[in-house]
Amino acid sequence: MHSPRENPFPVFLYRAFIFGFGGLSLIYLVAPIVIAITMSFTAGQTLKYPPEGFSLRWYEALLDPVRSGTEHIAAGNSLKIAVLAVLGSLLFAVPATIGMARMRRSTVNSLEPFLLAPLVLPSLVYGLAALIVANFIGFQPSLWLTVVGHVVVFGPLMYRAASVVAQGINPSLAEASTVMGATWYTTLRRVILPLLAPGILAGAFLVFIQSLDNVSVSLFLADAQTTVLPLRMFALIEESLDVRVAAMSGILIGLTLVVMLVARRVLAPPRQA
């Protein structure tokens, strides 16, 4: 009997499977992004792919404040909501991270599921629940209600990102600072926050991206005046397959890439000597 190692055929098949099928899967994963970017430079009127010629006409149409006024307002609203959601998450999640780091492991284990629960729940269900309660106590859908919804749903992302870093911080650093006579505020500002910074940044990045992309919470909590960007794109797609959506996609993908590269630079682990 041959041992499998001596038989080259299974080895060849395995290689073909991993590098062939794995490579193809990877292409399938990335191709839609490439297609969305190249589509945005089409000179044609339709979504014919491969695109008919190269032009920047759809970017021009998108940047023109007369033709794309609604889209500009929607983008402004989305950015406002995303920035406020990041600030709100900072306000709630960062103190929670610091507090949890000081508690006993068993207490943390019993409290943490409550803080992380919004991440598991389908956000569409949460949007509906929040709408019912808000309506019950007399709040109408608005930009601010949307911000609250986003802080509740995405705040846990900030908590999780920051607490991963917090777990790695040596508690004696804060003790040393106190022993040397620093007030709790100085310790917080000069020792704890700088150490937590990479986690907070990663959290801010995640909350920002998720908030900008969210449909299911905004669908229920935003009023008619507060159109957000993803919902506006959704409407454009459903109404007319407007090619400006391709240009919007191009800009959003570009933005994602830039933020990713910046985050990589800022968050890169320090080189070990």
Add this chain to the structure above:
Amino acid sequence: MKASGFPYVLPMLLLSVAFFATPLAVLVGFSFIGPDGPSLHNYARFLGDAFNYRVLMNTAKLGMQTIASTTLLGIPIALLYWHSGKTARQVIIFLTLIPMLTSNVVRTFAWIVILGRQGPISETFVALGLAERPFTLMSTELGLVLAMCQIDLPLIILPLIAILSRTPVQFTEAAQVSGAGPWRILVTVLLPMMLPGLLAGWILVFASTSASFVTQAVIGGARNVYVPQLIYREVGTLFDWPMASAIAVVLLLSTGILLVAMTTISRHRRLVGHA
């Protein structure tokens, strides 16, 4: 410093109770509001309706199809990562993160271009003579599964990569030295090791399919309706909030049951091992 951490945690805990737990409790309460007092009226009406029942089953089916296809494509990518050097590994992570961090609406849009009558799939089939005239995969189940699989693929790749990146290469070398072929190593060493990652990925994928309202509405079209659209229709067009709440609770329960089942399996020592 022996200060208690609790005051720091309190604001977020209160936020969670007031703006998360309370609305959910109210939602569940709302679902029991019938025409004359509290009852199971909405649930009976929802599950008793043949159309709704089919929508529910279709949603479960879509979830399962997405789980199966992401697993089928995710494992080879994870193995590609395992067999790659340092630089190639970073490239794979980067290529996985780009689609994951790109807006869902953008990814859905890309699939409209791909699946359309003038898209690359149709053009290729016509050029190769496999189809007589241009065709569209929009508003078909196949088109939707193709799109959902690509959109959710990173959710299954990342947990797998997280496990593999912590595993030293020597792990499989031991099996190799003992004479095991690559397929045998895959089945007896690598796959069991990746199982916890798969379970984590399946939960994420299922939760994502049960909430991807935009993709289902746009690519599934009017002919393929899923639970999220049903909820939105009850709220947006019919203004039947108790009914919408009941459907939402059914969606929650089905996700919850899966979650509990998966967690139970992942704690099963004999099945999962202790990787």
